[in-house]
Amino acid sequence: AQTVTQSQPEMSVQEAETVTLSCTYDTSESDYYLFWYKQPPSRQMILVIRQEAYKQQNATENRFSVNFQKAAKSFSLKISDSQLGDAAMYFCAYRNSYNDMRFGAGTRLTVKP
Amino acid sequence: EPEVTQTPSHQVTQMGQEVILRCVPISNHLYFYWYRQILGQKVEFLVSFYNNEISEKSEIFDDQFSVERPDGSNFTLKIRSTKLEDSAMYFCASTSGTVSSYEQYFGPGTRLTVT
Numbered sequence: 001a002q003t004v005t006q007s008q009p010e011m012s013v014q015e016a017e018t019v020t021l022s023c024t025y026d027t028s029e030s031d032y033y034l035f036w037y038k039q040p041p042s043r044q045m046i047l048v049i050r051q052e053a054y055k056q057q058n059a060t061e062n063r064f065s066v067n068f069q070k071a072a073k074s075f076s077l078k079i080s081d082s083q084l085g086d087a088a089m090y091f092c093a094y095r096n097s098y099n100d101m102r103f104g105a106g107t108r109l110t111v112k113p
Numbered sequence: 114e115p116e117v118t119q120t121p122s123h124q125v126t127q128m129g130q131e132v133i134l135r136c137v138p139i140s141n142h143l144y145f146y147w148y149r150q151i152l153g154q155k156v157e158f159l160v161s162f163y164n165n166e167i168s169e170k171s172e173i174f175d176d177q178f179s180v181e182r183p184d185g186s187n188f189t190l191k192i193r194s195t196k197l198e199d200s201a202m203y204f205c206a207s208t209s210g211t212v213s214s215y216e217q218y219f220g221p222g223t224r225l226t227v228t
Contacts, residue, residue: 035216043202045156045219091156100146100158100169101206101217 004094006104013082014112020067021077021107023092032096034068034075039089039106048090051075079109087111115139117220119205125226126195134190134223136205143210145188146217147180149173150202159203162188163210195227 003026013019025034036048051059051068059066063083067076079086092104118137126132138145147159160170162180177193188207192199202224206217 037219042221043150043224044221045204047216050216093156095217100161100171101148101156102158103156105155 004092004102004104006092006107008107010108012110017082018080021090023075025073025094029096035093036077037091082111084111117218119220119223123224128227129194132192134203136188138207142207144208146206147190148204197227200227
């Protein structure tokens with residue numbers, strides 16, 4: 001079974017600074033996809049960034065980037081130039097082909113002005 | 114941009130009552146999912162649905178749950194006899210199923226409160 005682990009229940013960052021959220025996963029598959037979702041207080045699930053396992057290049061989306069280490073099964077999210085609107089729960093998720101998504105327990109990010 | 118919609122946004126029901134949560138997936142999508150998130154906890158997979166049948170379900174999805182795609186556009190989750198522990202946010206998601214598509218689009222969720 002695939003599992004996703006987020007070891008940081010809470011993180012905080014100063015506005016304009018950089019923060020890294022950790023995620024590790026366990027799988028025996030070689031083809032899969034990894035995601036970071038943001039869940040603000042409205043509780044809507046918003047896709048932040050995604051990474052295909054077959055791609056060696058780390059995904060980047062504006063201020064969000066990932067450090068994907070396939071051998072180590074690690075998928076961390078870096079948020080640069082943090083903004084107050086980045087404050088939310090962040091969930092790391094794993095998905096194999098068209099199967100269901102497996103989520104980590106989440107990291108609550110606080111951004112201090 | 115097309116989006117997944119869910120109704121109602123908030124449902125309050127009494128223990129033992131039946132509830133139906135409704136979702137309208139993105140129109141050309143073929144795979145549909147329900148997830149549950151108990152307050153303060155992680156999002157948990159309930160069930161996936163493809164070609165008018167359940168393709169996978171979790172241990173949470175017991176006999177009191179059922180899903181249906183009654184009319185080609187709606188995708189419903191029915192809870193036959195609600196329990197207090199069914200109180201949660203329920204998310205519907207869909208994906209197109211093409212090789213190049215792997216993102217699950219989530220709806221805004223339905224907050225279910227069982228009293």
